[in-house]
Amino acid sequence: MGIFERFLSLWVALCIITGVALGNLAPGMFQAIAALEVAHVNLVVAVLIWVMIFPMMVQVDFAAIKDVGRAPKGLILTLVVNWLIKPFTMAALGWLFFRVFFAGLVDPETAGEYIAGMILLGVAPCTAMVFVWSQLTKGDPNYTLVQVSVNDIVMIFAFAPIAAFLLGISDVSVPWETLFFSVVLYVVLPLLAGVLTRRTLERRGPQFVDGFLHSAKPWSVIGLLATVVILFGFQAETILAKPLAIVLIAIPLILQSYGIFALTYAIAYRLRLPHRIAAPACMIGTSNFFELAVAVSISLFGLHSGAALATVVGVLVEVPVMLSLVAIANRTRHWFDKAPVA
Numbered sequence: 001m002g003i004f005e006r007f008l009s010l011w012v013a014l015c016i017i018t019g020v021a022l023g024n025l026a027p028g029m030f031q032a033i034a035a036l037e038v039a040h041v042n043l044v045v046a047v048l049i050w051v052m053i054f055p056m057m058v059q060v061d062f063a064a065i066k067d068v069g070r071a072p073k074g075l076i077l078t079l080v081v082n083w084l085i086k087p088f089t090m091a092a093l094g095w096l097f098f099r100v101f102f103a104g105l106v107d108p109e110t111a112g113e114y115i116a117g118m119i120l121l122g123v124a125p126c127t128a129m130v131f132v133w134s135q136l137t138k139g140d141p142n143y144t145l146v147q148v149s150v151n152d153i154v155m156i157f158a159f160a161p162i163a164a165f166l167l168g169i170s171d172v173s174v175p176w177e178t179l180f181f182s183v184v185l186y187v188v189l190p191l192l193a194g195v196l197t198r199r200t201l202e203r204r205g206p207q208f209v210d211g212f213l214h215s216a217k218p219w220s221v222i223g224l225l226a227t228v229v230i231l232f233g234f235q236a237e238t239i240l241a242k243p244l245a246i247v248l249i250a251i252p253l254i255l256q257s258y259g260i261f262a263l264t265y266a267i268a269y270r271l272r273l274p275h276r277i278a279a280p281a282c283m284i285g286t287s288n289f290f291e292l293a294v295a296v297s298i299s300l301f302g303l304h305s306g307a308a309l310a311t312v313v314g315v316l317v318e319v320p321v322m323l324s325l326v327a328i329a330n331r332t333r334h335w336f337d338k339a340p341v342a
Contacts, residue, residue, distance in 0.1 A: 012319045015228040022229070023236020030233045034303045041185065041299050045230060049186060049291045052223030055216035056127060057194025058201075058209070060149045071143070074268075074277040078147045081264050081285035082125040083158055089260065090122025091115070091166045093252040102248050110306045114249055115170050117297050117310025122256070123163045124289035124296075125151050129322070130280065133287060136326045139280035147284055152191055155289075159183050163296075182296040231294060231312045234303050245306075249313040257321045261286040265329075268336075275336035279329040287322050290314050 023030055036043045094115035098106055106114065126133075127148055134144040160183050201208040232239070239246060264285045268278035294311040301307040 009319050009323055011225055012228055012315075015225045016232050016316060019229040019232025020236045020239055023233035024240065027237070030230075030236075033230065034234065041182070041295075042303065045227065045295060045298060046185065048223050048227045048230065049295055050190060050223075052220050052227060053127065053186075053190050053291055054194060055213060055220040056131070057152075057190045058198050058213060058216065059131065059145065060152060060191065060194055061145055061198070071277070073271050074143060074273055074281045075147055075150060077264065077267060077271065077273070078125075078151065078281045078284050079154065081260065081267075081281075082151060083154060083162070085263070086125070086256075086260055086285060087119070087122045087162050087166060090256050091119050091170060093256050094118040095170060097248070097252045105244070105248065112170065113301060113306030114245075114310045116167055116301065117293070117305075117307035117314070118249070118252065118256075119166045119170065120163060120293040120297050120307065121253070121288045121290065121311055121314045123159055123166065124292045125155070126284055126287035127152060127155075127289045127292075129287055129318075130284045133283035133322055133326060134280040136323075137279035137283065137329045138276060139283075140274075140276040143277050144280040144284075147281065151284065152187070155187055156183065156191070159187065159292075182292075182299045186292050186295050227291065227294075228315060231308075231315065235309050235312050238304065238309055245309065246313055246316070249310050250317050253314055253317050254321060257286050257317070257325070261325050261328075265332075273336065275329075275333045278336055279333075282329065283322065283325070286325060287318060288314055290318060 033044050034042065098111035098114050102111070130148060131141075131144065133139075134141065160180055197212070198209060201212055261282050264282040265278070268281060273281070290311060293314065294308065297305065297307040297311045
């Protein structure tokens with residue numbers, strides 16, 4: 001692992017602190033960035049997200065999907081958790097906490113925006129950071145690649161309908177055009193660009209793919225860290241003015257993460273999956289494609305909305321939570337030692 005992976009939580013924490021500090025010391029700068037918007041899409045955020053996820057999309061190798069039939073259980077587990085369980089448990093927890101438990105602490109309109117942000121996190125399974133989590137748990141890199149590739153394909157068709165359905169039953173108005181445009185901008189186009197880039201490089205030789213990914217990786221890291229700074233800069237005043245809101249949002253998000261991990265891990269154990277497949281499957285189901293969730297929440301509800309704040313809190317809690325789950329997975333590796341099939 002490189003220095004980024006080894007000290008990931010430190011870099012993200014420093015960027016969060018930097019973003020909040022700059023957002024309060026130089027609010028005018030972030031207001032100017034916020035004004036750079038076209039069709040409800042913030043151009044700076046869009047560019048940074050593309051810089052961050054494009055190298056990840058180049059890693060997606062659809063040719064590897066043909067071999068998944070040899071070991072389908074891990075992939076099936078990932079798909080079931082990501083698309084049939086996780087979005088609905090996230091929506092249920094959001095409703096339970098902000099319409100029942102925290103109803104007296106948050107006004108109904110703001111509560112609806114918090115729920116919307118949580119739903120967008122729940123409907124966006126991890127695409128980029130899962131490679132880091134897989135590596136940290138000594139997961140099978142090729143199988144992880146297949147899981148990510150198939151999830152990206154499903155996301156193209158499932159993200160918008162599921163998000164719209166869950167937002168609708170949560171009494172949140174859904175602008176379908178904006179939602180569809182966000183999926184195209186942040187999923188379809190980067191994925192197509194990644195596929196075309198990979199095919200072009202493969203014609204020249206596999207070493208060119210590896211060389212490109214090695215060269216692009218620093219840009220992906222820069223994109224991630226810069227995005228964290230920008231997002232927390234946008235929400236700096238709210239974070240300092242409403243620290244209770246951060247805690248309230250974090251509680252159901254943390255419960256969701258540990259709950260989904262426990263459920264997926266238990267099913268993987270019952271399916272007798274090898275640890276190298278079980279651990280990444282659980283990480284994919286637990287972590288979120290927060291880049292997409294943040295971008296869509298900004299497009300749908302605005303930079304300073306409760307939905308955007310909820311997705312930013314998702315960034316805040318994800319790294320320490322996922323690192324703790326990596327530790328749990330590594331310490332329980334021996335539970336799966338006798339599992340011979342995938």
